[in-house]
Amino acid sequence: MAAGVVHAVTEACTQGSLLQCTCDDSVRDVATDGEWEWGGCGDDVSFGYRKSREFMDVVKRRRRSDIRSKLLLHNNEAGRLAIVKHMRMVCKCHGLSGSCALKTCWKKMPHFHDVGARLKARFDGATQVTISNDGVSLMPVGGRTIKPVGLTDIVYSGVSPDYCVPNRQKGSLGTRGRECDPKSFGIGGCGLLCCQRGYATRRVKRFENCRCKFHWCCEVVCDTCVSVHTVHTCL
Known part of the structure:
Protein backbone atom coordinates (compact mmCIF):
# COMPACT_ATOMS: atom_id res chain seq x y z
CA MET A 1 0.00 0.00 0.00
CA ALA A 126 10.80 -12.17 4.74
CA THR A 127 12.81 -12.12 7.97
CA GLN A 128 11.38 -12.91 11.40
CA VAL A 129 12.46 -10.20 13.86
CA THR A 130 12.13 -9.06 17.42
CA ILE A 131 12.96 -5.83 19.23
CA SER A 132 16.64 -5.57 20.19
CA ASN A 133 17.90 -4.85 23.69
CA ASP A 134 17.99 -1.11 23.04
CA GLY A 135 14.20 -1.17 22.62
CA VAL A 136 14.42 0.75 19.36
CA SER A 137 15.85 -1.29 16.49
CA LEU A 138 14.76 -4.62 15.04
CA MET A 139 16.97 -7.68 15.09
CA PRO A 140 16.45 -11.02 13.32
CA VAL A 141 15.35 -14.00 15.37
CA GLY A 142 18.30 -16.38 15.55
CA GLY A 143 20.96 -13.92 16.69
CA ARG A 144 24.18 -13.06 14.96
CA THR A 145 24.06 -16.01 12.59
CA ILE A 146 21.29 -14.28 10.61
CA LYS A 147 22.10 -11.33 8.36
CA PRO A 148 21.06 -7.92 9.76
CA VAL A 149 17.73 -6.50 8.66
CA GLY A 150 18.09 -4.12 5.71
CA LEU A 151 15.89 -1.12 4.95
CA THR A 152 14.40 -2.86 1.92
CA ASP A 153 13.70 -6.19 3.66
CA ILE A 154 10.16 -7.28 4.57
CA VAL A 155 9.88 -8.34 8.22
CA TYR A 156 7.40 -10.13 10.47
CA SER A 157 7.28 -11.11 14.13
CA GLY A 158 4.80 -13.95 14.64
CA VAL A 159 5.05 -17.43 13.15
CA SER A 160 2.29 -18.16 10.64
CA PRO A 161 -0.43 -20.61 11.77
CA ASP A 162 -0.53 -24.06 10.18
CA TYR A 163 -3.12 -23.62 7.46
CA CYS A 164 -2.78 -27.25 6.33
CA VAL A 165 -5.31 -28.41 8.92
CA PRO A 166 -8.68 -26.92 9.93
CA ASN A 167 -8.50 -24.33 12.71
CA ARG A 168 -11.77 -22.56 13.51
CA GLN A 169 -10.04 -20.10 15.84
CA LYS A 170 -7.75 -18.92 13.04
CA GLY A 171 -10.44 -19.18 10.37
CA SER A 172 -8.57 -21.90 8.47
CA LEU A 173 -10.54 -24.55 6.58
CA GLY A 174 -7.44 -26.60 5.86
CA THR A 175 -6.43 -27.75 2.38
CA ARG A 176 -8.12 -31.15 2.23
CA GLY A 177 -10.26 -31.33 -0.91
CA ARG A 178 -8.60 -28.30 -2.55
CA GLU A 179 -7.88 -28.54 -6.26
CA CYS A 180 -4.17 -28.44 -7.08
CA ASP A 181 -1.78 -28.63 -10.02
CA PRO A 182 0.68 -31.57 -9.84
CA LYS A 183 2.98 -29.90 -12.39
CA SER A 184 3.35 -26.64 -10.46
CA PHE A 185 6.05 -25.92 -7.88
CA GLY A 186 4.23 -22.77 -6.71
CA ILE A 187 1.65 -22.26 -3.98
CA GLY A 188 -1.04 -23.94 -6.11
CA GLY A 189 1.05 -27.04 -6.69
CA CYS A 190 -0.01 -30.32 -5.13
CA GLY A 191 3.35 -30.76 -3.40
CA LEU A 192 2.95 -27.54 -1.41
CA LEU A 193 -0.81 -27.09 -1.14
CA CYS A 194 -1.46 -30.67 -0.01
CA CYS A 195 1.14 -30.39 2.77
CA GLN A 196 2.85 -33.67 1.81
CA ARG A 197 -0.39 -35.68 2.26
CA GLY A 198 -0.67 -36.54 -1.42
CA TYR A 199 -3.55 -35.98 -3.82
CA ALA A 200 -6.29 -37.90 -5.63
CA THR A 201 -6.99 -37.73 -9.36
CA ARG A 202 -10.39 -38.17 -10.98
CA ARG A 203 -12.14 -37.44 -14.26
CA VAL A 204 -15.21 -35.20 -14.13
CA LYS A 205 -17.77 -34.09 -16.68
CA ARG A 206 -18.57 -30.41 -17.00
CA PHE A 207 -21.61 -28.99 -18.75
CA GLU A 208 -21.00 -25.58 -20.26
CA ASN A 209 -22.81 -23.21 -22.59
CA CYS A 210 -21.30 -23.14 -26.07
CA ARG A 211 -22.02 -21.98 -29.62
CA CYS A 212 -24.14 -19.15 -28.27
CA LYS A 213 -26.07 -17.01 -30.79
CA PHE A 214 -27.96 -13.77 -30.39
CA HIS A 215 -31.46 -13.76 -31.88
CA TRP A 216 -33.18 -10.49 -32.66
CA CYS A 217 -34.70 -9.37 -30.42
CA CYS A 218 -33.61 -10.08 -27.63
CA GLU A 219 -32.53 -13.57 -26.75
CA VAL A 220 -29.30 -15.53 -26.52
CA VAL A 221 -29.61 -19.23 -27.35
CA CYS A 222 -26.78 -21.63 -26.48
CA ASP A 223 -26.05 -25.29 -26.93
CA THR A 224 -24.87 -27.38 -23.99
CA CYS A 225 -21.43 -28.88 -24.44
CA VAL A 226 -19.99 -31.67 -22.33
CA SER A 227 -16.27 -31.73 -21.62
CA VAL A 228 -14.18 -34.13 -19.53
CA HIS A 229 -11.50 -32.71 -17.25
CA THR A 230 -8.86 -34.27 -15.04
CA VAL A 231 -9.11 -32.85 -11.52
CA HIS A 232 -6.52 -33.27 -8.75
CA THR A 233 -7.57 -32.70 -5.13
CA CYS A 234 -5.60 -32.81 -1.91
CA LEU A 235 -6.10 -35.78 0.41
Whole structure:
Protein backbone atom coordinates (compact mmCIF):
# COMPACT_ATOMS: atom_id res chain seq x y z
CA MET A 1 0.00 0.00 0.00
CA ALA A 2 2.82 2.39 0.82
CA ALA A 3 4.38 1.74 -2.59
CA GLY A 4 0.98 2.20 -4.23
CA VAL A 5 0.52 5.63 -2.65
CA VAL A 6 3.96 6.74 -3.86
CA HIS A 7 3.24 5.53 -7.37
CA ALA A 8 -0.28 6.98 -7.60
CA VAL A 9 0.61 10.41 -6.20
CA THR A 10 3.80 10.72 -8.27
CA GLU A 11 1.98 9.73 -11.45
CA ALA A 12 -0.74 12.29 -10.73
CA CYS A 13 1.96 14.96 -10.36
CA THR A 14 3.47 14.08 -13.73
CA GLN A 15 0.07 14.17 -15.42
CA GLY A 16 -0.69 17.59 -13.92
CA SER A 17 -3.70 16.30 -11.94
CA LEU A 18 -2.57 17.90 -8.65
CA LEU A 19 -2.09 21.56 -7.88
CA GLN A 20 0.59 20.94 -5.24
CA CYS A 21 3.16 19.36 -7.55
CA THR A 22 4.37 19.03 -11.12
CA CYS A 23 7.31 17.47 -12.95
CA ASP A 24 10.66 17.05 -11.21
CA ASP A 25 13.45 19.34 -12.43
CA SER A 26 15.80 18.96 -9.46
CA VAL A 27 18.03 16.43 -11.25
CA ARG A 28 18.88 19.00 -13.92
CA ASP A 29 21.51 20.40 -11.61
CA VAL A 30 23.45 17.14 -11.98
CA ALA A 31 26.21 17.28 -14.60
CA THR A 32 25.96 15.04 -17.68
CA ASP A 33 28.61 13.69 -20.04
CA GLY A 34 27.69 16.08 -22.87
CA GLU A 35 26.07 13.40 -25.02
CA TRP A 36 22.72 13.99 -23.39
CA GLU A 37 20.98 16.60 -21.24
CA TRP A 38 18.22 16.66 -18.68
CA GLY A 39 14.76 17.52 -19.98
CA GLY A 40 11.29 16.14 -20.43
CA CYS A 41 8.86 15.65 -17.58
CA GLY A 42 10.55 13.64 -14.86
CA ASP A 43 8.61 11.95 -12.06
CA ASP A 44 8.69 13.91 -8.79
CA VAL A 45 9.04 10.79 -6.67
CA SER A 46 10.23 12.80 -3.66
CA PHE A 47 6.78 14.42 -3.41
CA GLY A 48 5.05 11.06 -3.67
CA TYR A 49 7.42 9.66 -1.06
CA ARG A 50 6.60 12.45 1.42
CA LYS A 51 2.85 12.10 0.91
CA SER A 52 3.07 8.35 1.39
CA ARG A 53 4.85 8.85 4.72
CA GLU A 54 2.23 11.38 5.85
CA PHE A 55 -0.64 9.11 4.85
CA MET A 56 0.67 5.66 5.77
CA ASP A 57 2.85 6.28 8.81
CA VAL A 58 0.11 7.61 11.09
CA VAL A 59 1.25 5.03 13.64
CA LYS A 60 4.07 7.44 14.50
CA ARG A 61 1.54 9.62 16.27
CA ARG A 62 0.49 6.68 18.42
CA ARG A 63 2.61 4.06 20.15
CA ARG A 64 5.97 3.58 18.47
CA SER A 65 7.48 1.26 21.08
CA ASP A 66 5.41 -1.88 20.39
CA ILE A 67 6.73 -4.31 17.80
CA ARG A 68 3.57 -4.20 15.68
CA SER A 69 4.04 -0.48 15.08
CA LYS A 70 7.73 -0.93 14.33
CA LEU A 71 7.00 -3.67 11.80
CA LEU A 72 4.40 -1.49 10.10
CA LEU A 73 6.77 1.48 9.82
CA HIS A 74 9.63 -0.69 8.57
CA ASN A 75 7.55 -2.46 5.91
CA ASN A 76 5.98 0.83 4.79
CA GLU A 77 9.45 2.21 4.17
CA ALA A 78 10.50 -0.95 2.34
CA GLY A 79 7.53 -0.50 0.04
CA ARG A 80 8.43 3.11 -0.72
CA LEU A 81 12.09 2.27 -1.35
CA ALA A 82 11.03 -0.39 -3.87
CA ILE A 83 10.18 2.61 -6.07
CA VAL A 84 12.61 5.30 -4.94
CA LYS A 85 15.73 3.11 -5.27
CA HIS A 86 14.76 1.81 -8.69
CA MET A 87 14.06 4.97 -10.66
CA ARG A 88 14.98 4.54 -14.32
CA MET A 89 16.26 6.98 -16.90
CA VAL A 90 14.22 7.43 -20.06
CA CYS A 91 15.71 9.23 -23.07
CA LYS A 92 14.47 10.67 -26.35
CA CYS A 93 16.75 11.13 -29.36
CA HIS A 94 17.12 14.39 -31.29
CA GLY A 95 18.82 14.96 -34.62
CA LEU A 96 18.30 14.72 -38.35
CA SER A 97 16.76 11.45 -39.52
CA GLY A 98 16.89 10.08 -36.00
CA SER A 99 20.67 10.34 -35.79
CA CYS A 100 20.43 10.79 -32.02
CA ALA A 101 23.10 13.49 -32.02
CA LEU A 102 21.68 14.60 -28.69
CA LYS A 103 19.47 12.87 -26.18
CA THR A 104 17.08 14.42 -23.68
CA CYS A 105 16.66 12.29 -20.58
CA TRP A 106 14.46 12.29 -17.50
CA LYS A 107 13.77 10.05 -14.51
CA LYS A 108 10.74 7.76 -14.48
CA MET A 109 9.38 5.41 -11.86
CA PRO A 110 9.65 1.65 -12.44
CA HIS A 111 6.56 -0.03 -13.82
CA PHE A 112 4.24 -0.91 -10.95
CA HIS A 113 4.16 -4.56 -12.06
CA ASP A 114 7.92 -4.66 -11.50
CA VAL A 115 7.49 -3.03 -8.08
CA GLY A 116 4.93 -5.68 -7.12
CA ALA A 117 7.17 -8.51 -8.31
CA ARG A 118 10.10 -7.08 -6.34
CA LEU A 119 8.03 -6.79 -3.15
CA LYS A 120 6.60 -10.28 -3.66
CA ALA A 121 10.12 -11.70 -3.84
CA ARG A 122 11.01 -9.90 -0.61
CA PHE A 123 7.82 -11.15 0.99
CA ASP A 124 8.75 -14.73 0.10
CA GLY A 125 12.14 -14.16 1.77
CA ALA A 126 10.80 -12.17 4.74
CA THR A 127 12.81 -12.12 7.97
CA GLN A 128 11.38 -12.91 11.40
CA VAL A 129 12.46 -10.20 13.86
CA THR A 130 12.13 -9.06 17.42
CA ILE A 131 12.96 -5.83 19.23
CA SER A 132 16.64 -5.57 20.19
CA ASN A 133 17.90 -4.85 23.69
CA ASP A 134 17.99 -1.11 23.04
CA GLY A 135 14.20 -1.17 22.62
CA VAL A 136 14.42 0.75 19.36
CA SER A 137 15.85 -1.29 16.49
CA LEU A 138 14.76 -4.62 15.04
CA MET A 139 16.97 -7.68 15.09
CA PRO A 140 16.45 -11.02 13.32
CA VAL A 141 15.35 -14.00 15.37
CA GLY A 142 18.30 -16.38 15.55
CA GLY A 143 20.96 -13.92 16.69
CA ARG A 144 24.18 -13.06 14.96
CA THR A 145 24.06 -16.01 12.59
CA ILE A 146 21.29 -14.28 10.61
CA LYS A 147 22.10 -11.33 8.36
CA PRO A 148 21.06 -7.92 9.76
CA VAL A 149 17.73 -6.50 8.66
CA GLY A 150 18.09 -4.12 5.71
CA LEU A 151 15.89 -1.12 4.95
CA THR A 152 14.40 -2.86 1.92
CA ASP A 153 13.70 -6.19 3.66
CA ILE A 154 10.16 -7.28 4.57
CA VAL A 155 9.88 -8.34 8.22
CA TYR A 156 7.40 -10.13 10.47
CA SER A 157 7.28 -11.11 14.13
CA GLY A 158 4.80 -13.95 14.64
CA VAL A 159 5.05 -17.43 13.15
CA SER A 160 2.29 -18.16 10.64
CA PRO A 161 -0.43 -20.61 11.77
CA ASP A 162 -0.53 -24.06 10.18
CA TYR A 163 -3.12 -23.62 7.46
CA CYS A 164 -2.78 -27.25 6.33
CA VAL A 165 -5.31 -28.41 8.92
CA PRO A 166 -8.68 -26.92 9.93
CA ASN A 167 -8.50 -24.33 12.71
CA ARG A 168 -11.77 -22.56 13.51
CA GLN A 169 -10.04 -20.10 15.84
CA LYS A 170 -7.75 -18.92 13.04
CA GLY A 171 -10.44 -19.18 10.37
CA SER A 172 -8.57 -21.90 8.47
CA LEU A 173 -10.54 -24.55 6.58
CA GLY A 174 -7.44 -26.60 5.86
CA THR A 175 -6.43 -27.75 2.38
CA ARG A 176 -8.12 -31.15 2.23
CA GLY A 177 -10.26 -31.33 -0.91
CA ARG A 178 -8.60 -28.30 -2.55
CA GLU A 179 -7.88 -28.54 -6.26
CA CYS A 180 -4.17 -28.44 -7.08
CA ASP A 181 -1.78 -28.63 -10.02
CA PRO A 182 0.68 -31.57 -9.84
CA LYS A 183 2.98 -29.90 -12.39
CA SER A 184 3.35 -26.64 -10.46
CA PHE A 185 6.05 -25.92 -7.88
CA GLY A 186 4.23 -22.77 -6.71
CA ILE A 187 1.65 -22.26 -3.98
CA GLY A 188 -1.04 -23.94 -6.11
CA GLY A 189 1.05 -27.04 -6.69
CA CYS A 190 -0.01 -30.32 -5.13
CA GLY A 191 3.35 -30.76 -3.40
CA LEU A 192 2.95 -27.54 -1.41
CA LEU A 193 -0.81 -27.09 -1.14
CA CYS A 194 -1.46 -30.67 -0.01
CA CYS A 195 1.14 -30.39 2.77
CA GLN A 196 2.85 -33.67 1.81
CA ARG A 197 -0.39 -35.68 2.26
CA GLY A 198 -0.67 -36.54 -1.42
CA TYR A 199 -3.55 -35.98 -3.82
CA ALA A 200 -6.29 -37.90 -5.63
CA THR A 201 -6.99 -37.73 -9.36
CA ARG A 202 -10.39 -38.17 -10.98
CA ARG A 203 -12.14 -37.44 -14.26
CA VAL A 204 -15.21 -35.20 -14.13
CA LYS A 205 -17.77 -34.09 -16.68
CA ARG A 206 -18.57 -30.41 -17.00
CA PHE A 207 -21.61 -28.99 -18.75
CA GLU A 208 -21.00 -25.58 -20.26
CA ASN A 209 -22.81 -23.21 -22.59
CA CYS A 210 -21.30 -23.14 -26.07
CA ARG A 211 -22.02 -21.98 -29.62
CA CYS A 212 -24.14 -19.15 -28.27
CA LYS A 213 -26.07 -17.01 -30.79
CA PHE A 214 -27.96 -13.77 -30.39
CA HIS A 215 -31.46 -13.76 -31.88
CA TRP A 216 -33.18 -10.49 -32.66
CA CYS A 217 -34.70 -9.37 -30.42
CA CYS A 218 -33.61 -10.08 -27.63
CA GLU A 219 -32.53 -13.57 -26.75
CA VAL A 220 -29.30 -15.53 -26.52
CA VAL A 221 -29.61 -19.23 -27.35
CA CYS A 222 -26.78 -21.63 -26.48
CA ASP A 223 -26.05 -25.29 -26.93
CA THR A 224 -24.87 -27.38 -23.99
CA CYS A 225 -21.43 -28.88 -24.44
CA VAL A 226 -19.99 -31.67 -22.33
CA SER A 227 -16.27 -31.73 -21.62
CA VAL A 228 -14.18 -34.13 -19.53
CA HIS A 229 -11.50 -32.71 -17.25
CA THR A 230 -8.86 -34.27 -15.04
CA VAL A 231 -9.11 -32.85 -11.52
CA HIS A 232 -6.52 -33.27 -8.75
CA THR A 233 -7.57 -32.70 -5.13
CA CYS A 234 -5.60 -32.81 -1.91
CA LEU A 235 -6.10 -35.78 0.41
